[in-house]
Amino acid sequence: xxxxxxQDSGADRRIGVVVLTGFLGSGKTTxxxxxxxxxxxxxxxxxxxxxxxxGVDHHLLRYADAxxxxxxxGCICCTVSGGLVDTLRDLFMMALRRQIKPFRRVLIExxxxxxxxxxxxxxxxxxxxxxxxxxxxxxxxxxxxxxxxQLRAQPEAARQVAQADLIVCAKSDLVAAxxxxxxxxxxxxxxPGAAVCVQRQDAPLDSRLLMRDSLPVRAAGGxxxxxxxxxxxxxxxxxxxxxxxxxxxxxxxxxxxxxxTGMAQVQDAYHQGLLRIxxxxxxxxxSVPCAVHxxxxxxxxxxxxxxxxxxxxxxxLVFILRGLDxxxxxxxxRRALRQPA
Numbered sequence: 001x002x003x004x005x006x007q008d009s010g011a012d013r014r015i016g017v018v019v020l021t022g023f024l025g026s027g028k029t030t031x032x033x034x035x036x037x038x039x040x041x042x043x044x045x046x047x048x049x050x051x052x053x054x055g056v057d058h059h060l061l062r063y064a065d066a067x068x069x070x071x072x073x074g075c076i077c078c079t080v081s082g083g084l085v086d087t088l089r090d091l092f093m094m095a096l097r098r099q100i101k102p103f104r105r106v107l108i109e110x111x112x113x114x115x116x117x118x119x120x121x122x123x124x125x126x127x128x129x130x131x132x133x134x135x136x137x138x139x140x141x142x143x144x145x146x147x148x149x150q151l152r153a154q155p156e157a158a159r160q161v162a163q164a165d166l167i168v169c170a171k172s173d174l175v176a177a178x179x180x181x182x183x184x185x186x187x188x189x190x191x192p193g194a195a196v197c198v199q200r201q202d203a204p205l206d207s208r209l210l211m212r213d214s215l216p217v218r219a220a221g222g223x224x225x226x227x228x229x230x231x232x233x234x235x236x237x238x239x240x241x242x243x244x245x246x247x248x249x250x251x252x253x254x255x256x257x258x259x260x261t262g263m264a265q266v267q268d269a270y271h272q273g274l275l276r277i278x279x280x281x282x283x284x285x286x287s288v289p290c291a292v293h294x295x296x297x298x299x300x301x302x303x304x305x306x307x308x309x310x311x312x313x314x315x316x317l318v319f320i321l322r323g324l325d326x327x328x329x330x331x332x333x334r335r336a337l338r339q340p341a
Contacts, residue, residue: 014134015092016105018211019119022141023150023157024112027170031141031199031209032109040210045091045103047084084108084119085126092132105211106133115159116140117295124300136211140164144172144179144198148186151243155322158243161190162275162320163295166208169198190243191276191320243275246326248333250315252340255284256302262336263299269332271297273324279317282308292317 020035022028035041094100108119116138123135140160143150147169150157161167167187172180180198187196197206259281267274277294281302290302321329334341 012134014132015103016136016211017108017119017123017133018105018136019108019110019116019138020141021110021114021116021138021160021164022112022168023143023147023154023160025146026112026141026143028109028112028141030201031139031168031170032107034205035107035209038205038210040212041105041107043101043103045106047087047106047108084122085129088129088133105136113156115156116163117159117298120163120295120300121298137165138163139166139168139209139211141168141170142183142187144169144175144183148183151186151190158190158322159275161187161194162243162322164191164194167191167194167196168206168209169196172198173200189245192245192318242323244321244324244326246319246321246330248317248319248330248339250281250317250337250339252338253284254281254315254337254339258338259283260299262333262338263294265336266329266333267294267297267299270321270324270329273322273329274319275322276320277317279315280305280312281315281317282313289315 020028020032032046036044036046088106091100091103091106095102110116110119120135120138123129123133140163142157142161147157147161151161169180169183169187175183184196184198188194195208197208199206199209263277267277274294274296277292277299279292280289281292282289283302286304288305289308290304292302293300317333319326319329319333331341333339
């Protein structure tokens with residue numbers, strides 16, 4: 001059963017969920033304050049998973065009760081005290097009972113040391129939530145001054161960048177143009193193909209932050225080559241610390257069974273270092289490809305696309321690794337998926 005808060009556009013009528021993450025001090029709370037004032041997020045539910053540490057300006061918030069906080073502009077902010085599943089379930093039921101205003105989407109802000117993987121897993125595998133909510137995208141905020149060093153030294157920062165659909169470079173006014181170019185290069189190598197925007201406080205919000213459109217890979221003819229980062233192969237000497245990318249082409253047709261079994265083997269063997277897996281795979285006997293997403297040991301159900309992108313028929317996987325030998329992992333993937341060396 002759906003409530004009136006479900007989005008009306010398109011075939012998928014579930015409530016959209018946008019995840020906002022970023023390392024300690026990156027500037028995500030500043031961005032959150034701007035997002036909730038934008039009409040695109042009007043009436044959105046905003047979940048913060050550690051209210052005391054978030055530091056949202058007290059002038060922006062006013063308390064309604066122990067669980068729900070109303071923000072200026074009519075947004076809803078919920079403090080997580082019973083876990084993400086309970087929070088999302090309660091919000092849905094409260095809207096259904098008209099205890100709060102209906103909401104069209106949810107914006108989840110994580111703590112500075114959290115990563116999005118657990119949230120995505122919960123949204124996909126908890127039955128009540130999977131029927132009513134759908135992940136629209138993950139926004140990761142990075143500090144232009146410190147992110148290059150954080151990618152080398154902080155595993156959490158590397159995971160946050162690797163699992164992003166959109167990366168927002170904040171505090172760009174604090175670095176010189178040459179240093180900013182190096183920052184963007186470090187981010188691109190940590191998540192090849194991810195959309196990146198430089199957001200200044202004195203500039204309008206980048207339109208991509210409003211998440212009005214589907215992710216590129218979900219649309220027929222989308223820029224899947226860019227999404228997979230095939231244009232971005234870093235030469236030796238340009239890698240940033242232990243975070244590296246690896247591309248594996250799958251020239252031999254593969255069945256779903258072989259793919260799922262093989263990927264399970266690879267993920268069991270290397271799960272700690274698999275920050276992200278993404279790809280486009282054409283399975284035997286199927287006319288359209290599927291988008292593939294995975295994190296650590298989790299491989300999400302392949303998502304069928306409407307068609308192959310123009311001029312492309314090549315199945316391909318991109319792995320973002322931390323602390324692993326790309327050549328060894330690539331060999332293991334080809335062996336598990338029965339592909340030639």
